[in-house]
Amino acid sequence: MSLTYPAFKRSERSLIKQGLNQDEIEYDGWHLPGQREKRDFCGDWSFMGCLNHEKHLNGQIFLKPFQKSCFRADCEKCCFKWLGREASKSFKRMKKYEKHSKKIAKHIIISVPLWDSYKPKKEISKKVYKILKEVKGDSGLVIFHPFRLAKHDIIERGIKKNEWFYSPHYHVIGFGWVEGVVEAYSKYGYIIKNLGKRESLFGTIYYQLSHCGIKKHNHALTYFGECSYSKLKLDKDESEIKKCPYCKEKLVGVMPKWVNNLSCELKPDPIIMTTEYMANFYEWVLQDTYR
Numbered sequence: 001m002s003l004t005y006p007a008f009k010r011s012e013r014s015l016i017k018q019g020l021n022q023d024e025i026e027y028d029g030w031h032l033p034g035q036r037e038k039r040d041f042c043g044d045w046s047f048m049g050c051l052n053h054e055k056h057l058n059g060q061i062f063l064k065p066f067q068k069s070c071f072r073a074d075c076e077k078c079c080f081k082w083l084g085r086e087a088s089k090s091f092k093r094m095k096k097y098e099k100h101s102k103k104i105a106k107h108i109i110i111s112v113p114l115w116d117s118y119k120p121k122k123e124i125s126k127k128v129y130k131i132l133k134e135v136k137g138d139s140g141l142v143i144f145h146p147f148r149l150a151k152h153d154i155i156e157r158g159i160k161k162n163e164w165f166y167s168p169h170y171h172v173i174g175f176g177w178v179e180g181v182v183e184a185y186s187k188y189g190y191i192i193k194n195l196g197k198r199e200s201l202f203g204t205i206y207y208q209l210s211h212c213g214i215k216k217h218n219h220a221l222t223y224f225g226e227c228s229y230s231k232l233k234l235d236k237d238e239s240e241i242k243k244c245p246y247c248k249e250k251l252v253g254v255m256p257k258w259v260n261n262l263s264c265e266l267k268p269d270p271i272i273m274t275t276e277y278m279a280n281f282y283e284w285v286l287q288d289t290y291r
Contacts, residue, residue, distance in 0.1 A: 016079055018162075019149050025164040028121070030146040030213040032164070033220075036078035042077040044068045046287075049254035052246035053281035060278035062244050064251060073214045087206035090141055090221060094173055095200060097139065097227050101106050101175060107198050108137060108172040113189040117168050121146075121218075129224060131184050135192060139225030140174030141205075146213040155216035172209045173201070175225075205283060245276070253287035 016034045019025075023035055050062040068080040071085060112130050117124075121144065128142070148167040150159050159165045174216055182193040189246040198204040212220045226232060 012070040014035055014080070014083065014207065015149065016083065019164045020160065020162050021194075025147055025166075026204055027146055027166045029215045030121075031211075031215070032147065032211055033073045033083065033214050034076050035214075036072075036074035036076065038077035039066045042070050042075060047254050047284075048242055048251040049284060050247060050249050050251055051254065051281060051284065051286070052244070052247050056244075057220050057246065057278065061254075061281045061284055061291040062246060062251075062276065063254070063279050063284070064242070064276045066084075071120075073220055083206060083209055086221060087202060087209055090205050090209075091202040093223065093227060093232060094141065095131040096234060097175065097232055100232075101139075101226070103175040104197050105140070105173050105201055106137075106178060107176060107195040108174050108178060109169060109191075109193040109195065110172065111167075111169040113191075113250075115189070118163070119165070121168075124168065125170075127188065128190070131188055131190055131192070132172065132174065132224070135180050135184050136177040137172065138176040139227045140172055140230055141221055141223050141227060143171045143205075143208045143221050144213045145169050145171060145211065147209070147211070149211070173205060175227075175271065175273050254284050255287050256279075257283055257285055 016032070019032075022032050025032065033289065045065060046068055048064045048066060050056070053059050053061045056062060060094070069075075069081045071078055071082050072236065073079055073082045075082070075084075094105055097103075110131065112124055112128075125142075125144070132138075146166060146168050147164040148169070150161055150163050150165060152161050153159065155163070157165065178192075178194045181194065184192055209220060214220060223229065223232075243249065244251060
């Protein structure tokens with residue numbers, strides 16, 4: 001039997017905008033990703049480029065079209081970009097610790113019992129971290145899920161199949177032995193499931209973030225133990241720094257000279273919409289030239 005998690009193919013497995021009531025389910029300010037209106041600029045096309053044509057092939061400038069994004073988990077337009085970026089950053093942190101510690105990342109689910117479900121989230125999380133410590137889950141990341149998606153009708157609660165309902169639980173990508181779960185359940189009443197190693201660590205994080213809890217002034221994902229920001233330092237990812245492939249200078253915002261109204265839409269030709277390409281230097285200027 002394959003251990004591949006449902007999120008193995010990130011483009012196909014996401015619960016953003018899924019479920020009969022995904023746009024209205026809410027509890028204490030918590031809601032699902034992608035349920036708020038986009039900002040005016042979200043999705044607009046623009047260009048990054050390098051105007052150092054003297055150092056480029058054929059004396060031309062380098063151009064890279066892109067769509068603007070607010071990268072908010074809330075945004076109906078940009079939530080998928082937020083999802084991909086957050087999953088990528090978390091994956092790199094987990095892989096670095098996995099390599100450094102020689103430990104294997106495990107997927108753990110901790111479900112909150114009914115008698116604690118309506119307590120403040122801060123109080124519940126404190127108990128979850130205490131339980132993780134007791135079962136020897138010493139480091140990792142935690143994703144809070146306030147809701148579940150019903151796989152079938154739950155008649156006694158009036159919940160229909162494919163409806164979201166309030167049922168707080170935590171998904172943990174953790175390191176450690178994870179033992180004594182029966183004793184922890186007897187002591188606290190929290191159900192702990194150790195799903196073990198996932199075939200796609202990135203896919204697991206991506207999928208769990210796609211239906212995590214979102215609330216203002218709260219993090220969708222947190223790290224603990226040796227994976228925390230204060231204890232695990234990551235080198236700056238050079239791939240995140242947008243540089244010219246020819247002269248290695250940092251890319252800047254550019255625009256065609258004929259555009260003297262910054263409010264008009266710049267949309268590249270569909271053929272080159274996602275392609276990097278060269279252009280004549282005398283046709284482009286810095287974006288702030290006409291400000």
